[in-house]
Amino acid sequence: MRLRTWTTILVIVVAAAAVVAGAVPPLTVDLASAWFSEQPCDFLTGGGWILPPAGNSNGAKANFAIGGGCKHGSTPGPPPIPYWGHLNYLDHGTSIKPVTAPTPFHVHWTSIDAYVFVCNGINTDGFNCTGPSTDPKTGQPVGTREVCGTATTNDPMHPTVHFRVRVADNGEPGTSDFYWMHLSDPNTNMVFYDTNCTFLGSSTPCGSGGTGGPGGGNIQLHKPNPSTTGVMVTFCPYP
Amino acid sequence: MDHITSHNWKLLLLAGAMVGFLAWPGTSEAQTVTGQASAVTATVLGMTTTLADTGTLGGTSDVRDADQLTGSVPSLLTGEALGAATIGYPDQVDSEASLASLGMTVAGTGISADFVMARATSVLGGASIGLTNIGGLTIDGVPVFPTGDPNQTISLGLLNIVLNEQIPSAGGMTVNALHVSTIDGLTNVVIGSATAGVSSSGSTSGGGGGILPPLF
Numbered sequence: 001m002r003l004r005t006w007t008t009i010l011v012i013v014v015a016a017a018a019v020v021a022g023a024v025p026p027l028t029v030d031l032a033s034a035w036f037s038e039q040p041c042d043f044l045t046g047g048g049w050i051l052p053p054a055g056n057s058n059g060a061k062a063n064f065a066i067g068g069g070c071k072h073g074s075t076p077g078p079p080p081i082p083y084w085g086h087l088n089y090l091d092h093g094t095s096i097k098p099v100t101a102p103t104p105f106h107v108h109w110t111s112i113d114a115y116v117f118v119c120n121g122i123n124t125d126g127f128n129c130t131g132p133s134t135d136p137k138t139g140q141p142v143g144t145r146e147v148c149g150t151a152t153t154n155d156p157m158h159p160t161v162h163f164r165v166r167v168a169d170n171g172e173p174g175t176s177d178f179y180w181m182h183l184s185d186p187n188t189n190m191v192f193y194d195t196n197c198t199f200l201g202s203s204t205p206c207g208s209g210g211t212g213g214p215g216g217g218n219i220q221l222h223k224p225n226p227s228t229t230g231v232m233v234t235f236c237p238y239p
Numbered sequence: 240m241d242h243i244t245s246h247n248w249k250l251l252l253l254a255g256a257m258v259g260f261l262a263w264p265g266t267s268e269a270q271t272v273t274g275q276a277s278a279v280t281a282t283v284l285g286m287t288t289t290l291a292d293t294g295t296l297g298g299t300s301d302v303r304d305a306d307q308l309t310g311s312v313p314s315l316l317t318g319e320a321l322g323a324a325t326i327g328y329p330d331q332v333d334s335e336a337s338l339a340s341l342g343m344t345v346a347g348t349g350i351s352a353d354f355v356m357a358r359a360t361s362v363l364g365g366a367s368i369g370l371t372n373i374g375g376l377t378i379d380g381v382p383v384f385p386t387g388d389p390n391q392t393i394s395l396g397l398l399n400i401v402l403n404e405q406i407p408s409a410g411g412m413t414v415n416a417l418h419v420s421t422i423d424g425l426t427n428v429v430i431g432s433a434t435a436g437v438s439s440s441g442s443t444s445g446g447g448g449g450i451l452p453p454l455f
């Protein structure tokens with residue numbers, strides 16, 4: 001009996017140490033939260049410009065500043081606890097902006113509602129995903145994230161919108177970083193503005209085997225800090 | 240059927256105590272962090288204007304950001320998509336500031352850029368990293384290509400212009416992507432400024448002010 005007791009104690013101590021060290025995830029699993037990423041939440045910052053697609057931008061740039069991440073228990077809920085971040089976007093072109101919007105078309109965030117881990121590996125559900133990897137030049141993580149939220153615009157037909165911004169930090173000097181933004185009508189859930197996935201400083205699509213553009217800004221992932229309690233999710237609540 | 244004796248309960252308590260100590264943060268040196276970022280800091284005739292300024296980092300678990308859709312300093316400059324952030328860690332600070340579509344006139348000289356960004360990272364016990372992105376820079380309509388070297392200086396009559404200005408400080412550095420000043424000192428403009436620093440005070444402290452947490 002004594003040997004069994006010591007064995008039990010040893011198992012308790014080793015298991016607890018493994019959980020504390022992060023070697024294994026906690027055993028408590030809530031099926032309702034299955035869309036939560038197992039990756040620890042982190043931060044994303046960046047800015048730059050792209051040339052919106054459709055071949056009609058005439059060199060007119062769309063400038064952006066973006067930030068995202070968790071802070072103090074961020075979760076989509078219930079109840080929702082806001083995420084950290086910001087989005088500002090100004091499109092000086094006319095190729096994809098709503099016809100009712102003035103030029104430049106303005107988008108300014110009002111809330112950050114989700115921060116999404118996007119798996120660059122085989123598993124697209126965010127679980128057991130390869131990575132994150134690190135940029136040897138900065139020691140910072142690299143990868144793809146989405147920042148989702150609510151914004152106001154200067155388009156009278158779309159004064160309030162949902163945004164979904166997918167950005168990637170693919171290392172320095174940022175020529176392989178990309179930006180992709182959807183704006184949708186919160187009433188109809190229909191996407192009415194789509195930049196397509198575009199390498200920074202260009203109109204070059206980031207798909208089709210493209211490896212980068214000339215560069216026009218930088219996206220930077222940052223490792224978690226003690227305030228990043230909360231959860232990254234595996235998909236954006238907005239289209 | 241086994242019964243846990245009083246002796247075994249003591250052993251379980253001992254095991255619990257060990258778990259508690261494992262879970263409690265170990266003793267470590269206290270760190271002091273400094274972090275701040277701003278898209279624009281302009282001083283004209285003694286009056287300073289800042290745009291998208293994070294303010295100072297509050298500690299090793301703080302994160303701060305600031306942003307503006309557009310920003311301007313009347314009769315001096317305009318910019319778009321201004322953003323700034325500073326992030327603290329127990330052993331690191333990251334700071335970043337940027338803006339796009341810069342248009343500026345200082346002492347009659349026009350300066351514009353598609354995009355300007357400054358980044359600074361300081362790691363405890365390691366070298367600080369300063370990075371600058373400046374795209375589409377022109378001075379009086381003439382394209383200027385940054386070398387990427389720290390403290391690239393351009394002197395133009397009444398103006399001094401420093402690209403990728405890197406100013407070391409205790410445990411870190413300040414990176415000013417574009418620093419324009421007049422030689423009379425009346426105008427001083429920094430576009431994209433990021434400060435990051437982390438240093439050890441040499442003292443020791445527990446994770447909760449030296450008070451052990453309850454075991455159960």
